[in-house]
Amino acid sequence: MRRVYLDHMAATPLEPQVRDAMLPYLGEKFGNPQSLHSLGQEALEAVEEARSHIAGLIGADASEIFFTSSGSEANNFAVKGLGLARREKGSHLVLSAIEHQSVLHSAKSLERIGFSVTLVPVDKHGLIDPEEVKKSIKKETALVSVMLANSEVGTVEPLTEIGKLCRSCGVPLHTDAVAAVGNIPVDVTELGVDALSLAADQFYGPKGSAALFIKKGTRVLPFIDGGIQEGGRRGGTENVAGIVGLGKAAEIAKFGLAERVEKMKSLRDRLIDLLPRRVEHVVLTGHREKRLPHHASFCFEFIEGEAMLLNLDMKGVAASSGSACTSRALKASHVLLAMGIDHALAQGSLVFSLIEKTSSEDIDYLLDVFPPIIERLRKMSPLYTKFLEEGKK
């Protein structure tokens, strides 16, 4: 059976070059970067080289990169570290309504100790209006956190504009760029951000390895109290192999990014253009143009996401969904609901995410096997029967 993996927002395959770069640090080069002997110094050099590569990918200085164990940790670090550091100035946070749970729940944690939070709404395409961000900023605002791109609907936010207005208000800006870095050009100066989260597993690096950029001079509290690792901001012995993998992945991602973006875009557009011609009652979620080059997401009416995923899996296709039944919480995606999509439609959400190695045959295979699945599930659906009988949704 043909295998078509279209769930790259969840995980990308480890690039062989990245794995090769990591292996010595899982073998003979096992030193602790904090050790003074040569084995330790060798590990330290590898960590610092990785730091430079990551800085290079996003236009930062190596001293502004802090390693973490995941994108979620980087987001926790940013929201709590930057938020708490400015507490005496105020304890108000501004977030978009479609942030990742690691940002939203970090803010929830801070709410328990006296912070207040304003959630900025999004439009039906998942776009944030910079004016709305501006309106939410108060004298007491300690931090604004707005994601660069949303992993569920693919929409890329107007971060540069938001960066400008945050600077004019003198409020630090963090962006969760986990879904974006490695897949679109990202430059911290151009975006005007004070902190930015990224993760290796979004661009052919290993899981469990990520980083937070913190602009020089930004006040931030340590996230893990411990030793002097990561400038004292994040204690704990470094995940050397993971860091080396992240560095190598960053080095590779920078190379030929523009061509990769074009390749992915054409595959994405093929899917977005052709799928609605093969299936009725389907809507694209997220913005048509302002979206990640490797991201195509839809809602299929009258049917539920998990049932589609299980059927696709049996045909060898891997994808993901924001339906309540696929989440462990049994709640529909907060992103889709924030965009004004109703519960029934949100239940039919499906996300396809590709890489440049995805072939147009892979897309065609999906376009062939998917319509019969949808048809079968709709025949089983009381909502579809009702629609056919009453002629309205």
Place this chain on the structure above:
Amino acid sequence: MIYSEKVMDHFQNPRNVGVIKDADGVGQVGNPVCGDMMTFYIKVKDDRLADIKFQTFGCGAAIAVSSMVSEMALGKTLEEAMKITNSTVAEELGGLPKNKLHCSNLGADALHAAINDFSKKQAAARGEKIEGAPAGEKCYCPYCEGPIEGIEEFCGHCQLELEECPHCGSFTKKGEDKCVSCGAEFDLH
């Protein structure tokens, strides 16, 4: 795989899918907010379920549950069919994942609602009026499995105080130190 072989079999090859146009009873439960919706149609002959058809909007578990209920109930007397419970269905399916129990277990309810609908119609034909359990839109309390609307602070059945798990958002008894659904530990102070 998150589901047992039996669940997958019923999901892939659901029995008795469809609509009975001149059904003797129709029962509908669930709503899209809850995640699942089921409609059961029954034909009754000599006090037995002569035909059953169902339609389900929902996940793999919901589809498998409906299919299993229809299979278990077909040919049974109304009284026997009323004894089918959500837990006997889950048992027959070789178990269901814990977080799928409360919203996927609408199957027996939908069947019972169809039987109640039939009984009401019979009574009406005889000029009587009976109070059947109202079928409607409901989710389930994580403890007593009684139906809840999905937004209230109390379970109407066991009067349990409910709160949302800050981690996964599902319902848990207030004061509990762990979420029943995702297992996250709560900060009690």
